[in-house]
Amino acid sequence: MPSIAVHYNFSTFRVKTTPNSNLQDALRQSLAHFHLEDTPNKKWILVHNKKKIALDLPGRFLNLPNGANLDLIPEELSKNKEELGKLLKIRFQIVGRGAVIANVRSNGKMVDILAQLNLGVSLKGCTLKFFSKSLQYEQLDDSTTLESLGIDDQSSIKIILAEQQKQEETKESTSGEEEKEDVDVEYQEDENGQTKTSPAEQDTTIDTISADVQMHMITTYKPTEVSLATQLEEEEEVEFEMTIDQARRYQNILSKQTGNLNGPLLTKRLREKSEKEHSLKRTPPKVCTLRIRFPDRTHIEATFNADDTMVSVYNLVSNALLQDDIEFTLNQSYPYTALNRDESKLVNDLKFGKKNLLVFSTDKQLDQYLKDEFLSKAKDLSEADDVKLDRETAMNNARKQGTHKEEQPSTPGSSKNKTSFKKVPKWLKLSKK
Structure with missing residues (x-):
C-alpha cells in the first residue's frame, strides 16, 4: 500500500504511505489539503467500501490494495452525550465463526452497529439472540437500539446465520426433544483500555454450558x-483474512515482545511499574x-x-x-x-x-x-x-510458511555449500624449488 487516493466532493488527493505506518497522518494531510478541521461536534473519518477504516492499525493489517480509493466523510456525532447513551461492552458471537467484542453506545442504531463491526458475513435472514429473546435481522429499523432491546449493561448477543439456522431446524426435526446446549455466556475482556480483547485469549467460551x-x-x-x-495435511487450503479484532490482538503481542520502537527504551524498573499499573486496571x-x-x-x-x-x-x-x-x-x-x-x-x-x-x-x-x-x-x-x-x-x-517457500526463487548455486574454483590462482600454487 505505497499510496492511497482520498476523495472528497469530486476531488482527489493522493497520500504516500508505508506498510508500518497508520492512516492517522493520511487523514491529517487530507484535512489540511481540503481545508477541513475536526471540531467537537464534527469528526472526519476515512471509509473504504462504506466501512470505517481503523486509523490506529498499521497499513499492512488493513488489507488495502495499492492505490485504494478512500472517501473522506464526516462522522455523525451528537452534541449531547446523553443522546448517544452510555458506553457498553457487547460481545457479538457468530455461531461457528468466533466472536467480536466492541464498545458501543446504548442509543446507537443496531443496523449501524452491525455494519461498523465488519463481521465479514451476510446478515440477511440471520437471527439475533439475547437473554431469552430472539429477533430477526429484517425486523431492525432506525428505532431499534440496545436500550430499546433492554440491554443496559455488559452483555452478549448471539448471531445465528440463515444457513446455520436451517441446519439447526433439520437437527431438531430428527432428534425430537433434544435440549439445546449451545447457549452463549457473556465474555468480558479488558486490555489497556482497548475495545477489543487481547489474544492469546480467544473470545469464545465453551459451547456446551448452561446460561447460568x-x-x-x-x-x-x-x-x-x-x-x-495430520490435520494440517488433510485440511483443504482456504484463504485467510485477518479481521480487525485479530489484527489488534496481534499488534498488542508484537508491542509487548518488542516494546515501543518509536519511544524511549524503558528500564526494568519502569517496565515493572508499567505492568503493575496495567494489572491494577484490569477487572x-x-x-x-x-x-x-x-x-x-x-x-x-x-x-x-x-x-x-x-x-x-x-x-x-x-x-x-x-x-x-x-x-x-x-x-x-x-x-x-x-x-x-x-x-x-x-x-x-x-x-x-x-x-x-x-x-x-x-x-x-x-x-x-x-x-x-x-x-x-x-x-x-x-x-x-x-x-x-x-x-x-x-x-x-x-x-503462510508454505506460500513463502513457494514465492522464494531458486538460485542455481543455492544447493552448493562450497564454492569451487575453476582455476587455481598463481599465488596459491606451491613452488617446485
Missing part, C-alpha cells in the same frame, strides 16, 4: 487420536475455569467462583479420581509451581485468570486416573474452544 454457569461441574476431555500435523474475573491435565493426557475442566480456595479444587479432583486415597499435587503450568492445599483464594491470592491450566502430579504410575463415569462422557480434546483456536492459528501459520 454451573459451578464445580466436571467436563472430561480425552486426548485426540489424530495429531495436529478481576468473577469466575475461573480450571483445566487439570493428568499424566495419561486426559483432562478435566470445572468452573469455580473467584472466592473459592485451593481446598475446593483439591476436593473436586479427589472426587473424580478412581483411587481417592492417593497423594497428589496440583501444579501451575507456567511458571511450574506447586500449589498447596490451603485456603488461598484463586483470584485474590493466586492471581488466577479466567482460564487456567493445572498439572496433576503423583508418585504412583497408574493406567487410569479418573472414574469410569467421567471417562464414559469424555469428549475429544479437539472439541475444546481454546484447542480449536490454537489449531486454527497453527493452520494459518503453516499456510
Whole structure:
C-alpha cells in the first residue's frame, strides 16, 4: 500500500504511505489539503467500501490494495452525550465463526452497529439472540437500539446465520426433544483500555454450558487420536483474512515482545511499574475455569467462583479420581509451581485468570486416573474452544510458511555449500624449488 487516493466532493488527493505506518497522518494531510478541521461536534473519518477504516492499525493489517480509493466523510456525532447513551461492552458471537467484542453506545442504531463491526458475513435472514429473546435481522429499523432491546449493561448477543439456522431446524426435526446446549455466556475482556480483547485469549467460551454457569461441574476431555500435523495435511487450503479484532490482538503481542520502537527504551524498573499499573486496571474475573491435565493426557475442566480456595479444587479432583486415597499435587503450568492445599483464594491470592491450566502430579504410575463415569462422557480434546483456536492459528501459520517457500526463487548455486574454483590462482600454487 505505497499510496492511497482520498476523495472528497469530486476531488482527489493522493497520500504516500508505508506498510508500518497508520492512516492517522493520511487523514491529517487530507484535512489540511481540503481545508477541513475536526471540531467537537464534527469528526472526519476515512471509509473504504462504506466501512470505517481503523486509523490506529498499521497499513499492512488493513488489507488495502495499492492505490485504494478512500472517501473522506464526516462522522455523525451528537452534541449531547446523553443522546448517544452510555458506553457498553457487547460481545457479538457468530455461531461457528468466533466472536467480536466492541464498545458501543446504548442509543446507537443496531443496523449501524452491525455494519461498523465488519463481521465479514451476510446478515440477511440471520437471527439475533439475547437473554431469552430472539429477533430477526429484517425486523431492525432506525428505532431499534440496545436500550430499546433492554440491554443496559455488559452483555452478549448471539448471531445465528440463515444457513446455520436451517441446519439447526433439520437437527431438531430428527432428534425430537433434544435440549439445546449451545447457549452463549457473556465474555468480558479488558486490555489497556482497548475495545477489543487481547489474544492469546480467544473470545469464545465453551459451547456446551448452561446460561447460568454451573459451578464445580466436571467436563472430561480425552486426548485426540489424530495429531495436529495430520490435520494440517488433510485440511483443504482456504484463504485467510485477518479481521480487525485479530489484527489488534496481534499488534498488542508484537508491542509487548518488542516494546515501543518509536519511544524511549524503558528500564526494568519502569517496565515493572508499567505492568503493575496495567494489572491494577484490569477487572478481576468473577469466575475461573480450571483445566487439570493428568499424566495419561486426559483432562478435566470445572468452573469455580473467584472466592473459592485451593481446598475446593483439591476436593473436586479427589472426587473424580478412581483411587481417592492417593497423594497428589496440583501444579501451575507456567511458571511450574506447586500449589498447596490451603485456603488461598484463586483470584485474590493466586492471581488466577479466567482460564487456567493445572498439572496433576503423583508418585504412583497408574493406567487410569479418573472414574469410569467421567471417562464414559469424555469428549475429544479437539472439541475444546481454546484447542480449536490454537489449531486454527497453527493452520494459518503453516499456510503462510508454505506460500513463502513457494514465492522464494531458486538460485542455481543455492544447493552448493562450497564454492569451487575453476582455476587455481598463481599465488596459491606451491613452488617446485
